[in-house]
Amino acid sequence: MRGTKICFAASSGGHLEEIARLRELTQEYDSFLLTEKGSFQGLNFCEQIYYVPQINRRELFFLPKFIWLFVKSFVIIRKEQPDFVVSTGALATYPICVWAKLLKKKIIYIESFARVDGPSLTGKLMYKMADLFLVQWEEMLRFFPDATYCGGIF
DSSP states (O other): OTTOEEEEEEOTTHHHHHHGGGTTHHHHSEEEEEEESSTTTTOOOOSEEEEEOOOOTTSTTHHHHHHHHHHHHHHHHHHHOOSEEEEEEOGGGHHHHHHHHHTTOEEEEEOOTTOSSSOOHHHHHHTTTOSEEEESSGGGGGTOTTSEEOOOOO
């Protein structure tokens, strides 16, 4: 699959640490990372990194920030033209996944390792959209019956 380009998308913190476990794929494929500005910016993952603002759905200016995130994500996906988007969530990664789906790109979503007893909001949103939906705990198959259990990526 030479010539394949992958967008890795993860919010800062644990989501970014999780996707960083897939670091070896960045050696095999042309790739870039979309993440939030946060405390894990020093991660050695992908040469090309796009930073988007952190977003919280409970903040006062959520809606304009979320719209801006959709605009910025569109600019990034049109510029980079990935074949796949691989995401561990959370909310900041949702817009690039929506654009990927609309542009007929493949989406691989990995539900967070921290989710054992219930699904994340992003997982619920991505379940029907993702071409491949992975869970890291067998117990999560009761919430996502069509998902693929892959075990922990940690």
